[in-house]
Amino acid sequence: MDYDVADLDLAPLGKQRVDWASRNMPVLASIRERFEKERPLEGKRIAACLHITTETANLLKTLKAGGAEVVACASNPLSTQDDVAATLVKDDEIATFAIKGENSEVYYKHMDSVLDTHPQITMDDGCDLVSRLHQQRPEQLKNMIAGTEETTTGVIRLRAMEADNALHYPIVAVNDANTKHLFDNRHGTGQSTLDGIIRATNILLAGKCVVVAGYGFCGKGVSNRARGMGAQVVVCEVDPLRALEAVMDGFRVEEMAEAAKEGDIFITVTGDRDVLRKEHFEVMKNGAILANSGHFDIEIDLKALAKMSISTKEVRPLVQEFEIPDSQGSHQVLVIAEGRLVNLAAAEGHPAAVMDMSFANQALGVEWLVKNAESLDNIVLGVPQDIDQEIARLKLETMNVSIDKLTESQIEYLSSWTVGT
Ligand code: ADE
Numbered sequence: 001m002d003y004d005v006a007d008l009d010l011a012p013l014g015k016q017r018v019d020w021a022s023r024n025m026p027v028l029a030s031i032r033e034r035f036e037k038e039r040p041l042e043g044k045r046i047a048a049c050l051h052i053t054t055e056t057a058n059l060l061k062t063l064k065a066g067g068a069e070v071v072a073c074a075s076n077p078l079s080t081q082d083d084v085a086a087t088l089v090k091d092d093e094i095a096t097f098a099i100k101g102e103n104s105e106v107y108y109k110h111m112d113s114v115l116d117t118h119p120q121i122t123m124d125d126g127c128d129l130v131s132r133l134h135q136q137r138p139e140q141l142k143n144m145i146a147g148t149e150e151t152t153t154g155v156i157r158l159r160a161m162e163a164d165n166a167l168h169y170p171i172v173a174v175n176d177a178n179t180k181h182l183f184d185n186r187h188g189t190g191q192s193t194l195d196g197i198i199r200a201t202n203i204l205l206a207g208k209c210v211v212v213a214g215y216g217f218c219g220k221g222v223s224n225r226a227r228g229m230g231a232q233v234v235v236c237e238v239d240p241l242r243a244l245e246a247v248m249d250g251f252r253v254e255e256m257a258e259a260a261k262e263g264d265i266f267i268t269v270t271g272d273r274d275v276l277r278k279e280h281f282e283v284m285k286n287g288a289i290l291a292n293s294g295h296f297d298i299e300i301d302l303k304a305l306a307k308m309s310i311s312t313k314e315v316r317p318l319v320q321e322f323e324i325p326d327s328q329g330s331h332q333v334l335v336i337a338e339g340r341l342v343n344l345a346a347a348e349g350h351p352a353a354v355m356d357m358s359f360a361n362q363a364l365g366v367e368w369l370v371k372n373a374e375s376l377d378n379i380v381l382g383v384p385q386d387i388d389q390e391i392a393r394l395k396l397e398t399m400n401v402s403i404d405k406l407t408e409s410q411i412e413y414l415s416s417w418t419v420g421t
Contacts, residue, residue: 014087021054024352035066042067047119049129055355079344188350190221192343206230211263214270268299
C-alpha cells in the first residue's frame, strides 16, 4: 500500500486518540455497525480529502466497514494530526497522504496520489479535490459516480461549477444539512476557534474587545462563545439581514474601519478574501491578535502585512509578530497559524460530539448516493430530509433526551384548514 505520513511510530498514540474520539461519536458508531453487516459501499473506491483528525479517522473506518476502498489526503496543509495519519496507515490499512505543515507542492502531490487510485466517489472539504479532478484529469471524470462536500466554502465553489455547467457528477452538500451547519458550524466553530486562539496565545478573553468578521453560522458561534467568556464582541458584516440579526442578538455592529481601531482580537469567518487589509493593520492597537477560522488562508491579507512591516518574528509556536511603522514609531500585530484555519491548526478542530452528526451525514449521504446516483443530475444536492431528521433523532437518543409526540387530535388540527379559533 502506498502512503506518505510523517512517522508511522506515532500510530499507537493516534489509535488511542481515535478511540477516545469514538466515545463521543455514537451516531457514527451505530452506522458503522449496520455498515459492517450490510456492506452498502462494497468495492466502491472513495477518495477523501478531509482534515486528517481523530474524528475523520472514525468516518474513514466507517466507510471501510461499509465495504469501500478508502484513500485519504489532507484538505489543509496545517490541519493534519500526524499520529492519526500514522494509525490510519498502520492499524486500519487506509492509504493516507498527509503530513502536518506540508508545503503547497506536497499538498497537491498528495492530492494527486489519491487521484492516481482512480476513485469513483469524492468526499471533499473545500472543493480542492473536485476542482483538481475536473481541471487536471478530465479523462477520469467518466469513472465518477458521485461526491460529497463538507463545508460552506466548498459548496459555494461547487455551485459556481454547477452554474458554469462544469460539474460532471452529482455532489451532496453535507454542509446544507441541518444536523451539520446548525451544530458543527455554530457550536463546533464557536468552541474550537476560541480553543485554538487560547492554546496559541494563552490570553484571557474576559474584558477584551473581540471583533468577529462574518455573522453566518460560524460567526454566530464564535461571537456567542466569546461573549460567554466575558469579551465585548463587535460584529462586522456586509449582509444587512445578518448585520440586523447581530444587532438584535445584542452585539455591536460596526464597519471594519472603525472596529480595526478597537479590537484586541480579530477573528475572520467570512469565506471571502482580504477582510483584514492594509488600512486596517495601519490603525490597529499595539499587540492586536489576528486569527482566521474561514476555510482558506485568504481572509487576512498577509502579503500586504508582510510588505508594510519592518520586521517579523515568531514569538511563540504558531504566533508571528509583525512590526508596522507608524507616526508614533511602530506597533505590533500578531498573526496566529499563518492565517490558516485556527481551530484546526492551533487546536484539534471541532469536538467529536458535533463531528458525529457531520460525519453521520457524510456516511449516510454516500450510501444514499451509491443507491441513487444513476437517477441524479450532475448538480449540487441537499442531504435528503429523512436522513437529516433521522440523524437528529439518533443523536437525541444517544443523549438520553426524549421528546413529545403529537396526539391524534393535534395531528388532525395541523392538517385541517377549516377549524378556526
Ligand atoms: N472540521 C472542523 N473540525 C474538524 C474535525 N475535528 N475533524 C474533521 N474536520 C473538521
